[in-house]
Amino acid sequence: MRKTLAAVAATITAVLALTACSPDYAPGPSGTVTDRSATYRKADGWHYRLTVTTPDGRREDFRVTRDDYRHCFRGSAYPTCTHR
Structure with a gap:
């Protein structure tokens, strides 16, 4: 039971950390x-x-996220290229 709770807590912490580091x-x-x-x-x-x-x-x-930069090349239509 403790291992399961620790795994869930670690997963939630990782998701929150990744969300907090993602600029908008x-x-x-x-x-x-x-x-x-x-x-x-x-x-x-x-x-x-x-x-x-x-x-x-x-x-x-304008400034964009790394993910948007990787998906948008010269000649592509913005914001369609961002896959949002």
């Missing part, structure tokens, strides 16, 4: 991905950014 950035505008960049900053780690050209021709640059 405001979604960018719909459009076509025209550029991507990933930079490392010693103080806060990796920063992932996408540049999107909207249907009216505006270019918007």
Whole structure:
């Protein structure tokens, strides 16, 4: 019984830790991905950014999660490429 409770507690702790570490950035505008960049900053780690050209021709640059960065390539439609 104790092993089962310990396993459940460990699972819940792991899920909470992963959820807490996952940043949630405001979604960018719909459009076509025209550029991507990933930079490392010693103080806060990796920063992932996408540049999107909207249907009216505006270019918007915004920060995204690593998962969104990995799924969105140049030429793909944002936010469809994020699989949300």
